[in-house]
Amino acid sequence: MAAPLSSASPALGAAQGRPARRRAAGPLLPLAGLLLAALLWALATALMARNTPIAAQFSPQRAFPALAGLLVDPYLWEHVGLSLQRVAVGLACALAIGVPAGILTGISAHFAQASGPLFQFLRMISPLSWMPIAVMALGVGDAPVYFLLAFAAVWPILLNTAAGVAQLDRNWLLLARSLSATRGETILRVVLPGITAHILTGVRLAIGIIWIILVPAEMLGVSAGLGYFILDARDRLAYPDLMAAILLIGFLGYLLDHAARWLHRRWLHRA
Amino acid sequence: MTPAASQPRTLETAASASAETVLAGDSLSFAYADGSPVFSEVSLAIRRREIVCLLGGSGCGKSTLLRTLAGLERPAAGQVAFLGQPCSAPHPRSALVFQQASLLPWLNVADNVRFGLDFRHQPRIAAEARERRVAEAITAVGLAGRERAWPAELSGGQAQRVALARALAREPELLFADEPFSALDAITRAEMQALLVELVHRWHAAVLLVTHDIDEAILVADRILLMGSRPSRIHREWTVDIPHPREADAAAVTALRLSILGALRESTTGA
Ligand SMILES: Nc1ncnc2c1ncn2[C@@H]1O[C@H](COP(=O)(O)OP(=O)(O)O)[C@@H](O)[C@H]1O
Ligand SMILES: [Mg+2]
Numbered sequence: 001m002a003a004p005l006s007s008a009s010p011a012l013g014a015a016q017g018r019p020a021r022r023r024a025a026g027p028l029l030p031l032a033g034l035l036l037a038a039l040l041w042a043l044a045t046a047l048m049a050r051n052t053p054i055a056a057q058f059s060p061q062r063a064f065p066a067l068a069g070l071l072v073d074p075y076l077w078e079h080v081g082l083s084l085q086r087v088a089v090g091l092a093c094a095l096a097i098g099v100p101a102g103i104l105t106g107i108s109a110h111f112a113q114a115s116g117p118l119f120q121f122l123r124m125i126s127p128l129s130w131m132p133i134a135v136m137a138l139g140v141g142d143a144p145v146y147f148l149l150a151f152a153a154v155w156p157i158l159l160n161t162a163a164g165v166a167q168l169d170r171n172w173l174l175l176a177r178s179l180s181a182t183r184g185e186t187i188l189r190v191v192l193p194g195i196t197a198h199i200l201t202g203v204r205l206a207i208g209i210i211w212i213i214l215v216p217a218e219m220l221g222v223s224a225g226l227g228y229f230i231l232d233a234r235d236r237l238a239y240p241d242l243m244a245a246i247l248l249i250g251f252l253g254y255l256l257d258h259a260a261r262w263l264h265r266r267w268l269h270r271a
Numbered sequence: 272m273t274p275a276a277s278q279p280r281t282l283e284t285a286a287s288a289s290a291e292t293v294l295a296g297d298s299l300s301f302a303y304a305d306g307s308p309v310f311s312e313v314s315l316a317i318r319r320r321e322i323v324c325l326l327g328g329s330g331c332g333k334s335t336l337l338r339t340l341a342g343l344e345r346p347a348a349g350q351v352a353f354l355g356q357p358c359s360a361p362h363p364r365s366a367l368v369f370q371q372a373s374l375l376p377w378l379n380v381a382d383n384v385r386f387g388l389d390f391r392h393q394p395r396i397a398a399e400a401r402e403r404r405v406a407e408a409i410t411a412v413g414l415a416g417r418e419r420a421w422p423a424e425l426s427g428g429q430a431q432r433v434a435l436a437r438a439l440a441r442e443p444e445l446l447f448a449d450e451p452f453s454a455l456d457a458i459t460r461a462e463m464q465a466l467l468v469e470l471v472h473r474w475h476a477a478v479l480l481v482t483h484d485i486d487e488a489i490l491v492a493d494r495i496l497l498m499g500s501r502p503s504r505i506h507r508e509w510t511v512d513i514p515h516p517r518e519a520d521a522a523a524v525t526a527l528r529l530s531i532l533g534a535l536r537e538s539t540t541g542a
Contacts, residue, residue, distance in 0.1 A: 171373035177343055178367045180360060180392035189386075193377045267377075 057239035066240035067247055076229070080252070083214060083226045086142065087256070090149025090210050091203065097150065098157030098206075099199060103191065105158065106165020119158065127152035127213055131220055140221045145214075152213045153206035157199065164198025165191065196267055204260035211253045226252075291318045292355070293445045293477045294365075296340050299349035301332070309335045310503035313349075315496060317445065322471060322478045324488035326531070327498035333481040334449050336498070340479065341365060341447045354444065363393055366438035368448040372430035374422040374437075381418040384408055384436045393441075408436035411470055428459035435467070439474055446471060446478045453484065464491050468515060485531055489524055490517050497531065499538035507534045 038060050048055035056062070070076045105112045127148045134144035172194060176186045218227025226249055233242040300311040309332040317323050327333050338344045340351055342361040353362040361367075374383045384405045387393060396404070409415055412432035422430060431451060438446055448467075452460040468491055471478050482488055488495045492511050499506040509530065513523045 169371075169373055171369050171371055172375060174343065174369070175367065175373060175387070178341065178361045178365075179387035179390050180363065181387070181390050182392070185390050190375070193375070196377070 054239070058243050060243075062240035063243035063247060066238075067244035070241060070244050070248070076248075079225055079229045080248070082224045083218065084252075086145055086149060086214060086218075086225065087207070087210050089142075089146050090153055090214075091206060093146060093150035094153035094157050094206055094210075095199075095203070098154040098202065099161050101154075102158040102161025102199075102202075103165055103187070103195075105162040106168075106195075112162070119155070123155045128216055131217070135221050142222065144220075145217045145222060145225075148217045149210045149213055153210045156205035156209065157202035160198045160202030160205070161195055164195030167198070168194045197264065200260070200264040200267055204257065204264060207256050207260050208253075211249075211256060215249060292316050293319055293321075293353070294340060294479070295352045296336075297349050297352070299336070299339055299346045299351070301335055301339055301344065302347050303335075308347075308503075310498075311348075313504055315340075315505060317477050317479055319444075320472070320475055320477055322468065322480065322491055322493045324492035324495045325479060325481045325498055326485065326488045326495055327483065328500065329483055331498050331500040332503040333483075333498055337447055337449050337479060337481050341367060362445075363441075364444040366441045366443035366446050368431075368434050368438050368446065368451045370450040370454055372422075372427070372434040374425075374430055374433055376422050378422075379418065380414060380420050380422070380425075380433050381405055381409065383422065383433055384440050386437060388440060404440045404442065405436075408440040409433075411439060411473070412436045412466065426459075428455055428463065431455060431463060432466070435463075435470065439470060439476075442474065443476050446476050448478060449481045450483065451480070452487065453482070460487075465516070467491065485528060489527055489531075495531070497534055497538065499535075506538045 042060050045055050045059035049059070101115075105115060130148060130151060131144065134147045138144045138147060168191065172190050173186070176190045179185075181189070214225070215227040215230065218225035219231050222228055226245060230242055230245050233239070233245060295314075295316040297314050299313045300308065302308045313336060315323075325333050325336065335344065339346050342351065342353075342358055342365075345359065351358050353365065375386060378386060385401065388396065388401050388404070406415075409418060412435050414429065414432055414436065417425075417429070422433070425433065431454075434451070451467075452463045455463060464487060467478070467480075480488075480491060489511065495509045495511060496505045497507040497509075498504070509527060511517075511527065513520050513527070517524055
């Protein structure tokens with residue numbers, strides 16, 4: 001079942017952070033890795049199908065055609081659209097809370113000391129454990145999903161923002177003071193741009209976490225989205241569709257991570 | 272022990288206010304939060320268009336005195352007057368250059384030079400006038416054509432030129448410079464010292480230059496204040512009237528240097 005993920009991670013590892021000389025093989029090695037994983041996946045399902053014939057339904061030979069069929073089906077894109085919208089809303093909420101809280105943590109030693117243990121404590125609670133309470137408090141629907149995603153994503157943003165503030169060049173702040181900058185000017189013109197690279201690192205981590213939390217969160221109390229789609233495929237006994245959805249989740253997550261990394265790189269190129 | 276070669280003046284005459292005085296510090300004392308005094312009873316005055324070098328060993332409190340005079344630290348006792356007005360915050364007609372260029376890495380050269388000109392507590396200037404100032408300052412420091420370059424693309428000397436342009440663009444009456452060239456290599460440093468003298472003359476600015484480099488003080492200063500530790504105060508003062516470029520008059524430079532070295536020895540052994 002985890003085949004798409006495990007085949008994707010070696011490819012990720014090969015694509016990033018290697019010196020140029022090692023990249024000479026181009027996309028060949030990553031592709032070979034993906035292909036090998038697909039072969040192992042086919043082999044595993046074929047072996048299992050000997051004893052449990054239903055396993056054949058989970059094979060790549062069935063999954064890829066199902067995926068091709070789904071990709072042209074507007075029904076799937078509705079689910080994808082909803083899921084991406086939830087990612088966006090969850091991320092926006094996490095930014096709206098995490099950046100100000102991170103700045104406060106970074107500039108106020110008192111706030112940092114008072115909130116430190118609390119944040120570390122909350123951070124270690126799996127966001128999904130809040131699900132029953134979230135549904136009771138916020139009702140069935142999108143609200144508890146937003147809450148869970150934001151709650152999961154706020155920590156990397158908050159902690160990276162605070163680290164960014166702590167690492168701000170003190171001379172930049174001295175410069176702002178020498179220009180009699182108002183508090184607003186200091187924050188908007190020096191602090192925020194000065195910590196943007198850190199915030200974007202937080203965003204990238206947050207997107208990864210949101211994408212992982214999203215699917216289980218959508219399995220509870222909502223009637224659309226990729227998580228719902230997986231449960232629905234199971235209930236319809238449409239196992240090739242189920243595997244296709246898993247492949248799609250992996251692929252979209254890969255794209256999201258790339259987008260976040262591209263954004264980070266773009267900012268660093270300027271900076 | 273060594274008799275003074277140049278004319279040491281009494282501090283009282285230097286500090287006496289006149290219409291020509293840009294900055295006057297009167298009986299300034301300062302202590303950090305831990306209580307130990309950094310300097311006490313320091314008085315000094317800087318006249319219009321005068322380059323004053325504050326010379327002293329590391330840790331004797333030069334930077335602290337400069338920040339106090341610049342309105343960035345509050346003195347424990349005494350007061351600072353800028354253009355005759357008591358002054359406890361950075362004055363809009365003063366500008367700062369630090370040891371590090373401290374350029375904002377997310378702004379290009381022109382935007383770094385422009386930085387702060389539009390801040391609320393800065394004097395209002397029309398957009399064209401602002402652009403003219405920015406262009407003039409960039410040209411003056413020899414970086415015309417590099418307006419769009421990012422700070423990361425500049426050498427240390429070029430970055431410090433941008434920092435100088437950023438200060439000049441504010442058309443300051445007084446430039447505070449805290450060891451602005453000590454991070455540069457010897458050749459670049461000599462260039463920058465000559466450039467500083469040329470530009471502050473052109474801009475009709477006065478300068479308070481903090482340095483631990485006796486040669487820098489001799490080459491640049493109209494007046495040298497020697498700051499000693501234990502207790503930190505201004506021990507001696509020299510007026511330098513050797514014409515620029517001073518390297519040409521080796522005898523006068525050597526005499527002044529011996530006088531300063533002698534006073535240094537006196538201030539460390541005689542304490
Ligand atoms: N923020 C601070 N808190 C406490 N002591 C400080 C602080 N900054 C500097 N000092 C102390 O004050 C003295 C003078 O420092 P400084 O003005 O930086 O000296 P200089 O610029 O002449 O090297 C030093 O002994 C230094 O250790
Ligand atoms: Mg210093």
